[in-house]
Structures are given as C-alpha cells and as structure tokens.
Amino acid sequence: MLKSKNTIPLNSATTGQHLRIASVPHGTLKAQFVRLGIHEGEKVKCLERLPGGTIVVQKNRQQIAIGHQLAKQIMVVVLGDKEK
Amino acid sequence: MEENKSENLNHFEKHRHPDLSFFEKDINKSKLVLVGNPNVGKSLVFNELSGMNVEVSNYPGTTVEIIKGYYLNYVVYDTPGVYGVSSFNDEEIVARDEILGADIILNIVDATHLERDLFLTQQLIDMGKKIVVLLNFMDDVKRHGIEVDLGKLSQFLGVEVIPIVAVKKVGFDEIAQGIENAREGVQREGRHSSLHSMLKMVGSQAEALMILEGDEFIAKRHGVPPGNARDEIYIERRNRVNYIVNQVVVDVSPKKRYSELIGRWAIRPLTGIPMLALALFLAYLFVGKFVAQDVVNFTEQQIGKAHWEPWLREVISRIIPVSSWWNALLVGDFGIITMTTTYLIFLLLPLVTAFYIALSLMEDSGYLPRLATMVDRTLSVLGLNGRAVIPLILGFGCVTSATITTRLLGTEREKTIATALLQFVIPCSAQLAVIAALLAGAGMLPMLVYTITILAVLIAIGTILNKFLKGESAPLLLDLPPMRIPRLENVIRKTIYRTYNFMKEASGWFFVGALAVGIAQITGFLVYLEQLLIPLTTHWLQLPADASIAFIMGVVRRDFGAAGLYHMVLTPMQITVALITITLFVPCIASLMVMMKERGLKEGMIIWIGTWVVAFFIGGLVSHIVI
Numbered sequence: 001m002l003k004s005k006n007t008i009p010l011n012s013a014t015t016g017q018h019l020r021i022a023s024v025p026h027g028t029l030k031a032q033f034v035r036l037g038i039h040e041g042e043k044v045k046c047l048e049r050l051p052g053g054t055i056v057v058q059k060n061r062q063q064i065a066i067g068h069q070l071a072k073q074i075m076v077v078v079l080g081d082k083e084k
Numbered sequence: 085m086e087e088n089k090s091e092n093l094n095h096f097e098k099h100r101h102p103d104l105s106f107f108e109k110d111i112n113k114s115k116l117v118l119v120g121n122p123n124v125g126k127s128l129v130f131n132e133l134s135g136m137n138v139e140v141s142n143y144p145g146t147t148v149e150i151i152k153g154y155y156l157n158y159v160v161y162d163t164p165g166v167y168g169v170s171s172f173n174d175e176e177i178v179a180r181d182e183i184l185g186a187d188i189i190l191n192i193v194d195a196t197h198l199e200r201d202l203f204l205t206q207q208l209i210d211m212g213k214k215i216v217v218l219l220n221f222m223d224d225v226k227r228h229g230i231e232v233d234l235g236k237l238s239q240f241l242g243v244e245v246i247p248i249v250a251v252k253k254v255g256f257d258e259i260a261q262g263i264e265n266a267r268e269g270v271q272r273e274g275r276h277s278s279l280h281s282m283l284k285m286v287g288s289q290a291e292a293l294m295i296l297e298g299d300e301f302i303a304k305r306h307g308v309p310p311g312n313a314r315d316e317i318y319i320e321r322r323n324r325v326n327y328i329v330n331q332v333v334v335d336v337s338p339k340k341r342y343s344e345l346i347g348r349w350a351i352r353p354l355t356g357i358p359m360l361a362l363a364l365f366l367a368y369l370f371v372g373k374f375v376a377q378d379v380v381n382f383t384e385q386q387i388g389k390a391h392w393e394p395w396l397r398e399v400i401s402r403i404i405p406v407s408s409w410w411n412a413l414l415v416g417d418f419g420i421i422t423m424t425t426t427y428l429i430f431l432l433l434p435l436v437t438a439f440y441i442a443l444s445l446m447e448d449s450g451y452l453p454r455l456a457t458m459v460d461r462t463l464s465v466l467g468l469n470g471r472a473v474i475p476l477i478l479g480f481g482c483v484t485s486a487t488i489t490t491r492l493l494g495t496e497r498e499k500t501i502a503t504a505l506l507q508f509v510i511p512c513s514a515q516l517a518v519i520a521a522l523l524a525g526a527g528m529l530p531m532l533v534y535t536i537t538i539l540a541v542l543i544a545i546g547t548i549l550n551k552f553l554k555g556e557s558a559p560l561l562l563d564l565p566p567m568r569i570p571r572l573e574n575v576i577r578k579t580i581y582r583t584y585n586f587m588k589e590a591s592g593w594f595f596v597g598a599l600a601v602g603i604a605q606i607t608g609f610l611v612y613l614e615q616l617l618i619p620l621t622t623h624w625l626q627l628p629a630d631a632s633i634a635f636i637m638g639v640v641r642r643d644f645g646a647a648g649l650y651h652m653v654l655t656p657m658q659i660t661v662a663l664i665t666i667t668l669f670v671p672c673i674a675s676l677m678v679m680m681k682e683r684g685l686k687e688g689m690i691i692w693i694g695t696w697v698v699a700f701f702i703g704g705l706v707s708h709i710v711i
Contacts, residue, residue: 028172029561034318035168035203036563037326048351052461054470054560056351061228062200063347065457067469067560 006078011053011071013046018083019057019076020044029070036064043079116158116263117182119208120192121201122165123450123565125220125250127574129192130162132256148178149585156260158188167200167563169207169294171301173494180299183208184290188266189215190259195225195232195247198333200563202325205241209269210321212289215243216262222247222254224566228341231334240328242270251571272324278313343567350454350567360455364477367442371481375438376513380431388430393422413602418640420598427641428591432482432674435513436586439481440579443474448570448578453562460560466546467501467553469494469560475502479510484675485586486510487682494558501549501557503683507671507691508698509542518646519663526656533660537706538667541698590674593681597673601640610636624704625665626711627658634666641672657710665703670695 007022021042024033033039037059048056053068066074116133120126134153151162163182164175171177183189189208193201208215217238225232238245246262248255282292286306294302296311297318303310349355397415404411415422446452452474460470472493478486483506490502511519523531550557604610617632625631634648646666654662670676670692680688 031170031314031318032167032172032561034315034322035200036561037199037203037322039319039322048348050351050458050461051353052464054457054460056457056564060199061196061230061566063564065351065453065460065470065560065562065564067460068464070559070561 007075008078009072010046010055010057010066010074010076011049011068013049013055013076013078015046015049017046018043018079019046020079020083022075022077025070025073033074037062038064038074044076113154113157113159114187115161115185116155116188116190117161117163117186118190118192119163119179119183119204120165121167121194121197121204122563124165124192124194124197124201126162126165126192127577128250128571129190129218129220129248129256129259130160131577132250132253133259134160148174150178150182158263161186166204168204169211170297171299177301180294180301183211183213184288184294184302186213188263189213190218190263191215192218192220192250195219195221196228196230196566198232198329199325202241202328203321206321206325206328207293209241209243210271211293212268212271214266214268216266217241217243217245218250218255218259218262219245219247220250223249223252229336231336233332233334237328237332240270240331243267251574272320278311282308282311347450347454347564347567350451351457353458356455356458360458363446363451363455367446371435371438371442372513372516375434376517379434379438383430383434384426388426392430393426396422396425409606412606413599416602416605418598418602418605420595420602424591424595424598427674428587428594431514432484432590433583433587436482436485437579437583439478439485439513440582440586441575442481443478444575444578444582445570448568448574450565450567453564454567456560456562457564464557465550466505466543467550467557468498468546469557470562471560472498472502475506476510479506479512480516481513482675483507483510483512483671484590484678487675487678488586488589490682495555497553497555498557500553500683500687501546503679503687504549504691504694505542505546507675507679508545508668508695509538511667512672514641515646515667518650519667522646522649522659522663526659530656530660533657533706533710534663534667537664537702541668541702545698589681590678593677594674597640597677601673620700624700624707625661626707627654627662628652631662634662635669638666638669639673655711660710661703661707664706665699668695668699668702670699 010019013019021038021040021044024030024039030039038044038057042059044057044059046055047058047063050056053071055066055068055071057064057066118126118130130151130153133155139152148164153160153162161182163179166176166179169176169180169183171180191205191208193205205215205217219232219234219237234245234247244262244265244267246255246258248259278296279289279292282295283289285308286292286295291302291306295306295308296313298310298312298314300310350359393415400415400421401411404414412419414420417423446455456470456473458470459473463470463472466472474492475486475489478489486506487503490499490506493499493502519534523534601610604613614632614636617635618629621627621632621635622629630652631649634646634652637648638646646663649659649662649666671679676688676692679691683691
C-alpha cells in the first residue's frame with residue numbers, strides 16, 4: 001500500500017518528522033500495533049530518534065517507544081508540510 | 085434474568101477450564117471486575133471499593149497475581165493492566181479469563197489517553213458485557229489543554245460514563261449508582277451474523293467474539309477452529325474509536341507541558357544519562373546508605389545479633405542440649421533458626437522494602453519506561469530489550485528479588501540471559517557496601533581494574549549467551565505513560581504487596597539452603613571444601629590460604645565473603661583480585677534457590693557451577709597480570 005519513493009523504514013526517520021504509516025509487520029505484532037493506534041494510514045510524529053535507531057512516536061497525546069529491530073519492519077512515508 | 089444466569093452457570097460448568105476453579109468459592113456473589121490499561125488508577129478504585137479485606141493469590145499456571153476483595157454483595161477482582169482482551173501474554177490471559185467470568189465490568193479509562201484506552205472499552209462493549217466507564221484523571225484533562233464531552237461519549241458508547249479523580253477520591257460517590265446502572269453498550273452491526281452463528285456454537289457472546297478474533301485458547305476450550313478476522317475486526321474497532329475520540333475530544337490549547345519536557349529529557353542519552361546518574365545516586369543514598377548501613381546495622385546487630393539470637397539460643401538450649409549436633413544445626417553458627425530469621429527479618433526485609441520503595445517511585449513517576457527506552461539499543465547487544473533494565477537495577481539491591489522480576493521479560497531466552505547476568509556479575513547491596521569500603525581503601529588503580537574487569541565480564545557473558553542461545557529476543561514496544569508525581573499511598577501499597585510476595589517466595593527456600601549449609605558444617609564438609617580450595621587460592625589467585633574461608637562463606641551470603649577479607653592483610657592488588665573473584669563468585673543460597681525455582685534445576689545448576697568456573701578463572705587471570 002502506498003509504495004512511493006518517500007517510503008522508508010521507521011528506524012531511519014529523523015526527530016521531528018511527520019509520518020504516515022505505510023505498513024506494519026503481520027501476526028500478533030500487528031494486533032498490538034492496531035490496539036495502540038499504529039496501523040496503515042495513521043499519521044504519527046517521530047518524537048525522538050535515539051542513536052541506534054530506537055524510535056519514540058507520538059500520536060496526539062500518546063507516546064510509544066519502538067525498539068530498533070521492530071522499527072526496521074515498519075514502513076512509513078515522510079509527510080511534507082502540507083500533509084500534516 | 086435469573087434464568088439467564090443459571091444458564092450461564094450451566095454453560096460455565098460445562099466448559100469449565102481447570103484454571104477457573106478460583107471463581108467457585110464466591111459462586112453466589114455477582115462478579116465485579118475492574119478492567120483498564122496499565123497505569124489508569126485501577127488499584128485506587130479497587131482499594132476504595134474493597135477496603136483492606138483483600139486476598140492475593142497466584143493465578144494457576146502463571147506467575148500473575150489475582151487480587152480479590154468484597155464490596156456490598158459483589159466479589160471484586162482487580163486485573164493486570166492490558167491494552168485489549170486477548171492471549172498475547174500471561175497478564176492478558178489472566179485478565180481475559182476474569183473478564184469472561186465477569187457479571188459487571190468497571191472499566192477505568194484515562195481521560196487524557198482516550199484513543200488508547202477506548203479500544204479496550206469498545207472491545208468490552210463488543211463482547212456484550214455489562215459495563216460502566218470510570219473516566220479518571222479528569223483534573224489532568226484541563227491541564228492537558230483538552231476538553232472531553234462526557235454526554236456525547238456516553239451516547240456513543242451506550243453506557244454510563246462517570247468522571248473521577250481517583251487520587252483525590254473525587255466522583256467515588258457516584259460509583260455505587262453507576263454499578264447499578266451498568267449495561268451493554270452500543271455494539272457494531274457489521275459483525276452481527278458471524279458473531280451470531282458463533283454464539284450458537286459456544287453459548288456466550290464474549291467468547292464467540294474472542295474466537296472470531298482468533299483467540300486460540302478460547303477456541304480450543306470449545307473445540308472449534310479459531311477465526312481469522314482479527315485484523316479486520318481490530319482495524320474496524322480502531323477506526324470506530326478514532327471517530328468517537330474526534331467527536332468527543334476538543335483541543336483547547338495544545339501547549340507544551342513541563343512534565344512532558346522532563347519525559348523527553350529522560351529518553352535522550354545526553355540528558356538522560358545525567359538523570360539516571362542522579363536517580364541512582366538518590367537511590368544509593370536511600371537504599372545503600374540509609375537503609376543498608378544505618379537501618380540494617382541497627383536491626384541486624386542491635387536487635388538480631390544482640391537480643392534475638394541469644395534469646396533463641398537460650399530457649400532452644402533448654403530443650404535440646406548445647407553439646408548435641410541438633411543444637412548446632414538449629415541455633416549454631418549457621419543455625420537454621422538463628423541465621424535464617426536474622427537474615428530474613430533483620431537484613432533482607434528492610435533492604436527489600438527500601439528497594440521496592442525506590443522502584444515504585446521510579447515506576448509511578450513514569451521514569452522507568454523512559455529509562456528502558458534510552459538503554460534499549462545498548463542492551464540489545466546483550467540480547468535483551470530495554471525492559472531488562474528493571475531486573476538489572478534491582479539486582480544491585482538484592483539479586484534474589486531481582487531474579488524473580490526477570491519474569492516480566494518477554495521470552496525465556498531473555499529471562500535466561502538476565503538471570504545469568506544477575507547471578508554472575510551484579511553485586512547486591514549487602515556486598516556492594518563491603519566492596520566499596522575495601523576498594524576505597526585500596527586506591528584508584530584497583531578501583532579501575534575492578535570496574536573494567538566486571539564490566540568486561542558482563543558484556544562478554546551477555547554477548548556469548550546472545551550468540552549461542554536459540555531463538556530471538558522480543559523487540560521493545562512500550563507505551564510511555566505520562567510523567568506524574570507518584571502518589572505516596574500507591575507507592576506504599578505496592579511496596580507492601582511486593583515485599584510480602586518476595587518474603588513469601590524467598591523464605592522457604594532460604595530455610596532449605598541454610599539446612600544444607602548447616603549439615604555441611606556439622607559433617608565437616610565445609611572444612612573439607614575450604615581445604616580443597618587452598619591450592620587454588622594460594623597458587624592460582626596468589627592470595628593467603630585464609631581467603632578460601634571467605635569464598636566458602638560467600639556461598640552462604642555474599643557479604644560474608646567480602647567481609648571475611650576485612651581482617652586479612654592484603655596488598656591493594658590482592659584486594660582487587662579477591663573482590664573480583666568474590667563478585668563473580670556464586671550468588672547467595674537464597675538467590676540460588678529462587679533461581680532454581682524460576683529457571684529450573686538444570687539451568688540453575690549450570691549457571692551456579694558456571695559462576696565457580698568464571699570467578700576463579702577471571703580472578704586468576706587478573707592476578708597473573710597485576711600481581
């Protein structure tokens with residue numbers, strides 16, 4: 001879904017970027033992501049990217065930390081200023 | 085209604101899983117179950133309803149505790165915090181079964197995190213459960229710059245919504261009426277037909293939904309294949325929740341909050357590392373200095389050694405002659421009664437209490453999840469994710485209690501790695517005090533050699549285990565709760581509860597360990613072992629022969645070992661070697677026992693024997709380099 005040139009793995013997002021989730025891994029992980037409000041099409045903000053690739057995303061008032069191995073498996077589209 | 089209930093009961097009996105037997109005792113009372121995401125204030129509501137009359141038990145087959153109380157004509161259950169009803173881990177399994185068995189559900193919701201929390205609420209509604217929603221943190225809502233339209237929310241959900249501020253007990257008067265008004269909420273039409281046909285097969289809407297959502301446990305219980313509609317149902321539900329939130333939440337002024345800023349500093353290494361240092365220093369002042377030295381000195385020496393033990397000896401000696409081996413076994417140097425009671429009550433109890441206070445403070449403030457996030461990448465080198473920081477930090481307090489905490493890690497692999505690190509390298513507070521004192525006297529270079537060696541061993545063991553243990557460690561996926569000032573009442577409750585559980589688990593095993601040592605001493609095996617170690621001590625480690633006694637004492641209690649070195653005449657580098665060996669050397673009897681219980685006999689013994697080998701090998705290696 002929504003494959004474009006801007007699609008990158010979440011672990012290479014940078015702090016402050018606004019992102020749209022393009023895909024999350026399948027199986028029980030997906031269920032857990034959906035419960036936390038992270039699934040295809042949702043917009044999130046990369047609140048922090050720590051050295052090594054651990055990512056903290058923010059969706060409204062909620063913050064979720066995602067380990068680097070997991071962040072690698074999530075594809076996101078970097079949004080331009082207009083799309084936020 | 086009555087008919088319905090007896091039908092449910094029949095159904096319950098017919099499909100009863102052995103694990104559900106704990107419900108039976110209160111079969112005549114209605115079951116009120118508190119459900120909510122982690123950190124939403126469930127315990128505060130539970131405490132309000134049930135008062136002090138609380139029963140805690142282990143849920144069969146898991147390490148999760150069930151907390152049960154009574155309120156009016158209800159039996160009330162507190163459940164572990166979960167983000168949804170399913171079977172992804174032990175906490176969820178326990179919560180799931182309590183929810184399935186519930187007559188009425190009190191769903192506690194964080195008003196500032198509606199998007200996250202309402203997913204669970206909607207799922208409970210979809211299960212067809214009678215619920216009432218308690219909207220907590222209503223005082224925070226304004227501060228977060230948002231407004232929640234309660235009327236609309238109640239309309240969308242189809243159930244009563246009661247605003248509360250749990251820490252201030254605001255709104256608690258409304259709860260009783262709310263429970264009376266509990267009802268089924270607005271269920272989505274979309275799934276109706278498939279739900280209905282499943283309902284015919286299993287007899288309960290809640291369980292039917294679980295099966296459609298692919299819950300293998302529930303499906304198996306009814307002998308039907310699990311459904312495959314989970315992703316669709318979840319996304320539908322998620323969209324529904326997002327829609328509701330958009331309708332009921334109004335952003336008034338999205339301003340930056342101070343606590344949020346601190347929260348972000350805690351995650352970034354540049355600011356987070358100094359914060360960690362500060363937190364550890366404060367914890368050290370409280371636990372390591374105040375409790376481990378001042379308090380324990382008083383309880384162990386003044387009460388335990390000066391009054392308690394002599395009194396015990398006198399009483400026992402009146403019944404059993406002093407000269408008999410029975411007397412020695414019960415109240416001698418390693419007397420089962422004297423040593424264990426002094427150790428458990430006057431040393432371990434204050435220490436563990438202090439540590440749990442510090443841990444609860446860090447936990448309730450929202451700091452721990454952020455620390456876990458900061459160290460996640462670093463710990464992944466050792467095959468662990470950020471959450472493992474909790475047992476590792478606890479280990480500096482008491483390796484025994486920390487070993488129990490490794491349960492919270494996601495996979496067996498991580499539990500093994502964390503347990504091994506704890507048992508091999510982490511010195512507990514009892515030992516730390518002696519080590520610090522000896523090293524401070526030895527000078528700068530020994531301190532450096534000691535720290536570098538221990539760190540190197542820690543990294544080596546983690547890396548090696550990570551490489552050779554099968555499987556993969558679970559990645560970090562952590563919801564960061566807001567930073568909050570911890571509530572004293574909650575911290576105290578948690579501390580009492582955890583300390584009680586720790587003492588309950590460790591005590592029995594410690595008696596067993598003391599018995600083994602006592603027998604070893606009486607039969608002369610202890611002396612034999614000391615003799616056996618002397619060549620190793622004098623030639624390989626290049627230490628005086630006496631040091632072997634210190635090592636053997638270390639088997640019983642880690643600080644005994646280190647303290648034994650106090651009285652020896654050693655060069656600074658000999659002190660370094662001895663301390664390195666003692667640190668890496670076997671954990672105390674209590675933690676060995678707890679480790680074998682947690683990790684099994686085989687793994688426990690491998691780790692235990694491993695510590696002998698590693699301690700003497702590394703100690704000798706360092707000795708031949710520096711001495």
